[in-house]
Amino acid sequence: MQTEDAGVKSSHPHFKFKKGNDMNDTVTKGNAAALLPIGVFLLIFLGAGIAFGDFYAMPAVVAFLIALFVAFMQNRQQKFADKIKVIAKGVGEENIITMSLIFLCAGGFSGAVTAAGGVESTVNLGLSLIPTHFAVAGLFVIGCFISVSMGTSMGTIAALAPIAVGISEKTGFELSVCIASVVCGAMFGDNLSMISDTTIAAVKTQGCDMKDKFKANFLLVLPAAVLSILIFWIMTRNVSYSLEGDLKYNLWEVFPYLIVLAGALAGINVFLVLISGIVISLIVGVAAGNIAVTEMFKVVGDGVTSMYDITVISILVACIVSLVKEAGGIQFILDLIKSRIRGKKGAELGIALLALFVDICTANNTVAIVMTGPIAREISEEYGVDPKRSASLLDMFTSVGQGMIPYGAQLLSAATLTGLTPVDILPNLYYPVLMGICGVGAIFLRKR
Template sequence: MKNTRLPSMLEIIVVLGSFLAIVGLFTVKFDLPIQLALFISWFLVIMLGLRLGHRYQDLQQSITTGISNGLEAILILVAVGALIGTWLAGGVVPTLIYYGLEFIHPSIFLLATLVICSITSIATGTSWGTVGTAGIAMMAIGEGLGMPLPLVAGAVLSGAYFGDKLSPLSDSTVLASSLSKVEVITHVKAMLYLSVPAYLITAVLFTVVGFIYGTKNVDLEKVEFLKNALQDTFDIHIWMLAPAIIVIVLLAMGKPSLPTLAIGALLGAIWAAVFQDMNFAHAIKTAYNGYVIDTGIDFMDKLLNRGGIKGMLDSVVVIILGLGFGGLLEHLGVLKVIVSKFQRKLTSAGNVTLSTLIVAFLANFFGCAMYVSLILTPKIMEKSYDDLRIDRRVLSRNAEVGGTMTSGMVPWSDNGIYMAGILGVSTLAYLPFMWLSFVSIGIAILYGYTGKYIWYTDSKKQANT
């Protein structure tokens, strides 16, 4: 059996630099699918692995292992696609849009978007499900009110990720805590010290900006036109929201996400047949093909023609290829080598915190998936925390902030592709408005360097509280 070695920094720079060059050329210059760029990049890393002495069979196994680690995300994505298709057909999402236009005042719309998406995400434990349901509705309402859509997307994502990193039902919360060897509830309590002030600051920012835009950009005629168009196209009544309430209650009760979302999709199809006069077979078909309607109104058609499992297939391929790429990088120890170069500087809570956030972001950036980040970061950084006797709660909190809160910032990551596709706004367009993410990162760094809410396993050292 051949001896293997870790890659040198030069080899890492060449391979990762080539990866970025391929992604840039494919997506920016030649307008080619990012899926092809990721697939080609597999073989860059495989060639490096062979050069380091690894067997091809082991490298291929690392690809399948990486993919298997994120299969749950793929299954959830498929279920969310089915849910969106039938909830549009069944009038669930259109009813949400209608009542939002009816009751949410434009000046507090951005704050309402933040709060509604936060509550939905905490209750359901899924940022993807939140964005695919409440998020779509808030984007439509925002467009009707004349709000800049990247700004609305920022409020949607801030709310969705707030709940995703606090809900005990969230897979990212469970992953960050379990891999850091911390109880889920203990992890959530540690997150609260950071998340609550970050949320309050973000709420103030969206409130201030909302008053600026909400008092001068509202086209009341467009709002009324949209409401009338929705009423003409769908049967709009409060009981249209029953499938959404049932799904939220089931998820809040801790029921498994996949069957719960599937039940929600089935209810959407039933609602389409019973209340929207759609043939039941056609209603079921929207779970796969998505909802398609020709109202003759371009704005309405753009708003409503989406969803379905088929609409998620591009994202599914990106996630599969990204997870495989991340599995290869983990097998070769790429991030471990990068961290080892700075290991001697990790002598304080501040430096360790900053390094954890950087490692988590790099895992999203090069691993192309939040799962890769949340799996790799605790593994790579745990020794640094133990050496300084910093409690693992701090590790799980920092891994969550760095992994979950930056996952939607990378255009070719699973979250970046999904969020941009669902919200209809490019990743780079909504990125500047992911205010909760930026504030959370800033507070995490502040805590690290000031010692605030940094807990130690050594009883002689106490946290500054």
């Protein structure tokens, strides 16, 4: 049914209507059918994972391409050329472009600092400083620091898994507990790091500053981190060991991480921070003999390349969300959630549950944030939720899901590197559970 008001015609007769007498007050009408592309993505992605027993058998980028094709096929009243204009506007939105560029810069820094020896030196430094009776709890602490510095839970797990195996062999303590402490520490930084793709996606979709989100998020997860340390320490406090070999480290190789962390906390522009980190990493790497002068640009390029997938996925998701939103799909979700929301607490809980559900479905917390970010921002603006608060909830609850699903990359990687199964590790993943409890508690206990 076509709706007109005061002689003004909607460009999408099925999905737009005029409200009141304000000529500029055009409202998109909710349309459940417009969500079909998202449903197709979930069906293909999850279906392939279940059918093949591998949730990475279907690359997310391929599933999103198929979903984009479905989005183009919908809304036949709109010309194809007009749909191209819609997605071009969506992809060209400032936050999408900025987020993509930050992804690439963060990848460049990760490649440079890893090649410079930063990861190995940071791990060895941590092991040198930690008392033997604090071994397993220490793995969690080291994991927290490395993941905050590196911005990647996967890189943290890859770096610390062999050490977890060594500690388990020397102490006789269960390997599942040792590697669980590593995974917990990795998820701490995945949620908080200034250069984590999840943090970048959360702050850009919600429109807040990186340092503000970090401060708000840190206060929410700190109790969970402290309790996790206590649990791991109590479980293993009577165990001691000695590491063989020389734990060599170079404080200069740790320096780039500290610069990036300090610069981000100080509120310096994230591009300047990351570029400075890249330059300092290359200088340190060349001076230490870890990077040949001829390899300088290659290590940065390799890091940038590692971020191509998430950058392309972000662009594809922006295209799909633009078409879905134009057709009324986002408004349908908003109407559905709003009908069950009662005040600011309800809005925050809705954002948290939405983020958790989508992460469980996609098994990728960055993708989940990119998908739910626009919806969360609409909810937060409607109910007066602070952007740094909504960004924190998005990042927290996708990390809660990602740290606990047995088919997620983190647990699959940890299991592969240690010869265990994800189910073996699950019972000892205290931090994601505690993080979720702290998040829900913060929502209900916060004074309005």
